[in-house]
Amino acid sequence: MITLGIECSSRQGSVALLKDGSLLAEKVWIADRVRHNVIFKALEALLRETDVSYDDISLYAVGRGPGSFSGMRMSFAIAQALALPDRTEVRAVSSGAALALAAAHETGAKQIAVAGDARRGQIWIGFFQTADTDFVELSKGWNLVPYEEVELPEDIPVVSPEAERLENIFPAIGKAQFPLARDVAGLAVQQKIPEPLEPLYMHPPVFIEPKFS
Numbered sequence: 001m002i003t004l005g006i007e008c009s010s011r012q013g014s015v016a017l018l019k020d021g022s023l024l025a026e027k028v029w030i031a032d033r034v035r036h037n038v039i040f041k042a043l044e045a046l047l048r049e050t051d052v053s054y055d056d057i058s059l060y061a062v063g064r065g066p067g068s069f070s071g072m073r074m075s076f077a078i079a080q081a082l083a084l085p086d087r088t089e090v091r092a093v094s095s096g097a098a099l100a101l102a103a104a105h106e107t108g109a110k111q112i113a114v115a116g117d118a119r120r121g122q123i124w125i126g127f128f129q130t131a132d133t134d135f136v137e138l139s140k141g142w143n144l145v146p147y148e149e150v151e152l153p154e155d156i157p158v159v160s161p162e163a164e165r166l167e168n169i170f171p172a173i174g175k176a177q178f179p180l181a182r183d184v185a186g187l188a189v190q191q192k193i194p195e196p197l198e199p200l201y202m203h204p205p206v207f208i209e210p211k212f213s
Helices: 036-050 069-083 095-107 181-190
Strands: 002-007 012-019 022-030 059-063 089-093 111-119 122-132 135-138 143-146
Touching (some): 002 069, 012 036, 012 181, 022 181, 036 069, 069 089, 089 095, 089 181, 095 111, 095 122, 095 135, 135 181
Antiparallel strands (some): 122 135, 122 143
């Protein structure tokens, strides 16, 4: 079984191929703005390196955030377009879960908090429990919390792709850490309950009424 993972919920994007759960190859890049040509170039390089074609792919896995709405929408659009000809399955995976899994591997912590700056005076935050070495579970739902109301037990580490923006709230947060496509793909393979095939957007859409002259 070959799984293609796409993760673009933060300023670090990545694509990865797994075969029967083992990593074949991964491409990672940093971009302040998500561009579809960067993703497609990374995908083509990934397929050439591994001698895999789109016809060989059994499952597409997409990171659904929270995070960059434009990056997540582009990831979904690309995965669904590539999956359409052969009606290949597409699964969505929380990017936060992928980040928590990597942090659990690195630190051995049994609980991980994943946070980001939701702007508008709020952060988004989710708490994950490590079920085993290859799986994490969201123990509480994602929440939007005003900056001044954030409370966190001292023994729970916090990871974030926007750590530099959260240093005043979490002084011990350390450097930014990013979800990876390899972990998105790995979690998709194990997934028992499907997540919605849409970006996880913490704020409701903002509609600005057009102005007419």
